[in-house]
Amino acid sequence: MDLFIDKLAQKISSSKKNSSYNNNNTAATDRSAYAKEIAELKEKVENYEKLLQEMKLINLKNIESANKLGDMAEDMSKAYAEFKSISSEEITAADEAIEEEVMDGTRDMLQEFFEKQDDTIHKENIKVYRNVQAAVNDSLSEQTKSILDAQVAASKKSGTGFVKVMSVLIFIAVLADIALKVLPMFGIQLQF
Numbered sequence: 001m002d003l004f005i006d007k008l009a010q011k012i013s014s015s016k017k018n019s020s021y022n023n024n025n026t027a028a029t030d031r032s033a034y035a036k037e038i039a040e041l042k043e044k045v046e047n048y049e050k051l052l053q054e055m056k057l058i059n060l061k062n063i064e065s066a067n068k069l070g071d072m073a074e075d076m077s078k079a080y081a082e083f084k085s086i087s088s089e090e091i092t093a094a095d096e097a098i099e100e101e102v103m104d105g106t107r108d109m110l111q112e113f114f115e116k117q118d119d120t121i122h123k124e125n126i127k128v129y130r131n132v133q134a135a136v137n138d139s140l141s142e143q144t145k146s147i148l149d150a151q152v153a154a155s156k157k158s159g160t161g162f163v164k165v166m167s168v169l170i171f172i173a174v175l176a177d178i179a180l181k182v183l184p185m186f187g188i189q190l191q192f
Helices: 002-021 024-085 088-158 160-186
Strands: none
Touching (some): 002 024
């Protein structure tokens, strides 16, 4: 930055020397041109200074990141050292504890699954039972109706009058037989 300012000063001093040799009209135009150039250079210098500030901020952030990375590396080396210091018995015990936790979790999950399955199966069995019961009731009523219809039709076709007459005659014969056997008990004798 200082080099740039020194070069700028040299340019300005050399331009002043050149301007003294020129006449007054050209000196005025040269001065305004030099003033514009100086203003532009000052603006560039300001921009460069802003960029330098941003670079310094980025550099500080990089340093912070490097420090954090170093801390992380130290933490990892400590963890690695602790891991190396753990005995194989402790590792085996930890593995067994983890396995037992996994087994308990699996066992609980399976038990819950089977309970859900039992509930589902029970519900499905109830549905099937109700469907079968409804089907049996429907078929029973249909079969009863068809049997009754068949009996009515059969009685109309077969001449139930004969069956009725025969039933009445058998009934009278049974009554007569009972009367013949019961009357002698009362002292009444019938002769034929």
